[in-house]
Amino acid sequence: MVERNFHELVAAQWAQKKFLCVGLDSDFEKIPEAARIDGVRGTLVAFNRAIIDATKDLVCAYKPNSAFYEAHGDEGFTALRETVSYIHDQARDIPIILDAKRADIGNTNQGYVTSIFDHLRCDAVTVHPYLGAEAVRPFLDRKEKGVFVLCKTSNHGSAEFQDMDVGGEPLYKIVARHIVESWNNNGNCGVVAGATYPAELAAVRTIVGDMPILVPGVGAQGGDLESSVKAAKNSRGGGFIIAASRAVIFASERKDFAGAARAKAQELDGAIRNAL
Numbered sequence: 001m002v003e004r005n006f007h008e009l010v011a012a013q014w015a016q017k018k019f020l021c022v023g024l025d026s027d028f029e030k031i032p033e034a035a036r037i038d039g040v041r042g043t044l045v046a047f048n049r050a051i052i053d054a055t056k057d058l059v060c061a062y063k064p065n066s067a068f069y070e071a072h073g074d075e076g077f078t079a080l081r082e083t084v085s086y087i088h089d090q091a092r093d094i095p096i097i098l099d100a101k102r103a104d105i106g107n108t109n110q111g112y113v114t115s116i117f118d119h120l121r122c123d124a125v126t127v128h129p130y131l132g133a134e135a136v137r138p139f140l141d142r143k144e145k146g147v148f149v150l151c152k153t154s155n156h157g158s159a160e161f162q163d164m165d166v167g168g169e170p171l172y173k174i175v176a177r178h179i180v181e182s183w184n185n186n187g188n189c190g191v192v193a194g195a196t197y198p199a200e201l202a203a204v205r206t207i208v209g210d211m212p213i214l215v216p217g218v219g220a221q222g223g224d225l226e227s228s229v230k231a232a233k234n235s236r237g238g239g240f241i242i243a244a245s246r247a248v249i250f251a252s253e254r255k256d257f258a259g260a261a262r263a264k265a266q267e268l269d270g271a272i273r274n275a276l
Contacts, residue, residue, distance in 0.1 A: 006123040006146035007188065009095040010212070013060035014238040019229075019272050020265060021097065021214070022055050023245025024048055024064040024083065028072065030246075034255040040072045044079035047257075049086055051249050054262040056091040058269050061124075063243055065099040084120050095123040097214070097241075101150065102139075103128045109138040117145055124148060126192060126214070129175050133183050143186040146212070151176050151204055154194025154217030172200065176207040190214055193232070195223025195242070202231035210234040216243040218268070225268065229275035237276060244268055 013019075026044050035047040052062065069080035087096055102112045102125060116122050124146025127136050139147045152162055152172040162172040172193075179189050190212035193204040205213060213232050217223035225242065232240035248268070252260030 003144050004095070004121075004123055005144045006095050007144075009093060009123060010060055010146070010241070012093065013095075017238075017273055017276070018058065018060040018269070019238065019240060019242050020059050020269050021061040021063050021241045021243040022051065022059050022248050022261075022265060023099065023216075023243050024051065024062055024068075024249065025245040026064075026068050026249065028068070030250050032253050032255070032257045034257060039075065041075040041079045041082075044069070044072075044076065045082045045086070047249075048079075048083040049090075050258040051261050052083075052087060052091060054258040055248070055265045056094060058262070058265045059094060061095045061097050061241055062087055062091075063097040063099050063245070065245070081120055084122060088121065095146070096121075097124040097126070097146065097148065098122040099126050101126050101128050103131050103136055105131065105135050106137055109136060113138045113142065117142055124190075126150065129178070133178070136183075140183060140186060140188065143188055145188060146190055147188055148190040148192050148212070148214045149175070149179050149183070151179070151191040152193045152197055152200045154196045154221055154223060156196075158194070158197075170200075173203060173207060176204050180208050180211065184211065192216065194221075195225065195228035196221055198224060198227040198231045201228060205232060205234065210236065210239055213240045214243060215240055216245075218242055218244045218247070225271050226275040229272055233276065242268070242272055 031047045036043045069076035126148045128150045163170045192214045193201045195215050195217035215232050218225050248261050248264045251264040
């Protein structure tokens with residue numbers, strides 16, 4: 001089997017001016033009745049397949065959040081694996097980012113690496129930096145994969161630590177600088193900076209140069225899309241991934257949920273293009 005390269009896959013989508021990532025945060029309780037079939041696994045897979053079919057020509061990536069699958073034990077993990085396989089089969093040029101926010105000591109991370117990249121066959125993952133580069137080295141050593149490090153996250157409570165003054169500048173800037181200067185030896189790092197903080201997003205872009213930025217927080221979290229695009233784009237006018245989850249996949253509670261998801265994805269895609 002030929003190893004997929006996240007950086008090549010996403011660059012090909014950026015070349016087509018595709019910057020929208022649909023987050024498959026498939027909360028079982030919110031899935032419309034029309035998508036429900038027998039059991040948790042079947043329902044999650046059926047819903048995800050419908051969303052993928054409706055949006056695969058509009059996106060640069062898909063981003064399942066592992067929590068919505070892990071919550072259902074074996075059925076949920078099977079649903080996640082089948083969803084990833086479906087993307088490989090039906091949208092094979094679209095990279096898959098697992099939003100797992102992993103990090104632990106090195107040998108534990110090796111287990112995460114094997115699970116996420118080899119068993120699930122995802123192309124990229126989110127990690128947090130608190131344990132330092134040495135701990136996440138097993139992720140960084142996979143040159144063909146993408147490693148998105150949390151830097152300035154989109155949640156309201158992110159300032160508690162991320163904005164803490166450390167020697168005259170906020171901690172998130174120090175994290176960004178470390179990623180550039182000592183983490184990215186294989187050229188496979190990216191950072192996460194939320195749309196809910198466009199000024200901080202712009203500051204992160206200044207520090208990381210042309211490195212990929214994953215931008216959550218557009219849609220249900222209320223991040224401003226136009227200002228986020230302007231802050232996130234690199235010197236070549238791209239290099240960013242705008243992630244939207246609930247606003248797209250739960251755009252309708254009725255039978256038209258897939259069509260509504262497509263319409264919302266088209267709206268966001270158009271708005272991103274207009275903001276470039």
